[in-house]
Amino acid sequence: MLRIKIDNNELEAVEGQTIIEVAARAGINIPVMCHSDGVEHWSSCMVCLVKDKLSGGYVPSCSALVQDGMDIDSSGEDVVLMRKKAIELLLLEHRAECEAQCRIVCPQGYNIPLMNRLLTAGDIRGAIELSLQEQAGTELLCKTCPGYCENACRRKKIDGPVSIRNLKIFVSGLAGSETRKEIPVRGTGASNIRKRFSSRIGALDSTELREWLREDAGKGARSREIDDPGSAEEEAGSCMHCDCRAAEDCRLRELAEALGVKDPKGKVVNAPIRKKINAGTGLIFENAKCIKCGLCVRVCEDSDGEPALCFINRGFVSIISEPLTSEFEEILATKSDICINICPTGALSRF
Numbered sequence: 001m002l003r004i005k006i007d008n009n010e011l012e013a014v015e016g017q018t019i020i021e022v023a024a025r026a027g028i029n030i031p032v033m034c035h036s037d038g039v040e041h042w043s044s045c046m047v048c049l050v051k052d053k054l055s056g057g058y059v060p061s062c063s064a065l066v067q068d069g070m071d072i073d074s075s076g077e078d079v080v081l082m083r084k085k086a087i088e089l090l091l092l093e094h095r096a097e098c099e100a101q102c103r104i105v106c107p108q109g110y111n112i113p114l115m116n117r118l119l120t121a122g123d124i125r126g127a128i129e130l131s132l133q134e135q136a137g138t139e140l141l142c143k144t145c146p147g148y149c150e151n152a153c154r155r156k157k158i159d160g161p162v163s164i165r166n167l168k169i170f171v172s173g174l175a176g177s178e179t180r181k182e183i184p185v186r187g188t189g190a191s192n193i194r195k196r197f198s199s200r201i202g203a204l205d206s207t208e209l210r211e212w213l214r215e216d217a218g219k220g221a222r223s224r225e226i227d228d229p230g231s232a233e234e235e236a237g238s239c240m241h242c243d244c245r246a247a248e249d250c251r252l253r254e255l256a257e258a259l260g261v262k263d264p265k266g267k268v269v270n271a272p273i274r275k276k277i278n279a280g281t282g283l284i285f286e287n288a289k290c291i292k293c294g295l296c297v298r299v300c301e302d303s304d305g306e307p308a309l310c311f312i313n314r315g316f317v318s319i320i321s322e323p324l325t326s327e328f329e330e331i332l333a334t335k336s337d338i339c340i341n342i343c344p345t346g347a348l349s350r351f
Helices: 019-025 077-093 101-105 112-120 124-135 148-152 164-175 206-215 229-236 251-259 336-342
Strands: 002-006 009-013 049-052 057-060 071-073 275-278 283-286 310-312 319-321 348-350
Touching: 002 019, 009 019, 049 077, 077 251, 101 112, 101 148, 112 124, 112 164, 112 229, 124 164, 124 229, 148 164, 164 229, 206 275, 283 336, 336 348
Parallel strands: 002 071
Antiparallel strands: 002 009, 049 057, 049 071, 275 283, 283 348, 310 319
């Protein structure tokens, strides 16, 4: 049995254990990005760095094995500073936005992207419930608002903004006959939108701007006047989905917020904004959101006869992609959900 110290706590360990395993067993939390229990570790993000007080050096706790007599600092000021720098480096390449601009500029923080997704799917009832939850018995402000959301809509730069105001007014009108008190308020309004950290993509060229149109469910059909469910579904389908589907479940965002790290203004453009869509499985891969942690690659290493994601290219231009011998529509036929669930940033999601 080995004996080590972590944050002045004397702990017992077994040879072959990693520092993070011993810490977790003792209830000591060490943040991670590229590590997941049961998946081979690569030590690529360096967010889990801890300090070996005896040598004065820093080691990745997810892969460093314990040694008898170790004295580890996992929470000191210099350790936290190193983690902040690691997060800043990840954000430097992360060309994604947590929240869509339409929702950020909305005075009430209405969840416009979610409303559009519900309407596009023909889920009128879901859109009504969302409206009731957000208004919570108050008047819909869209009737008097000058339309900040439409002014911020990126679709405006291509052909015209999504008719967000009319969509909201239409759905609110349908909700007018509902019994508001029977619908619980889940807190989707402005007071609950996290504005302190909202990752930004940086400058876009025209090709990247149009890349979002790949999710245009309306296929270019537009309906400025919304007077029935059909026109609502059609116009909502023209939403470009600038937001991140993992906005409320993103480890990178959570750690950046917890450590007080701001998103850098300048971005290193190693990968263009591009969506790969597997129509058969509904899988979407957005390389610009990928931090190259490799979890999706490692979790599928045992795939037998099923093409999976892998690294291609070398050095700074290495990216995760389908194998060179396969098309994206052929990969992850049975393991899409596994990869989506293990992705720490929302680079992999469901259509």
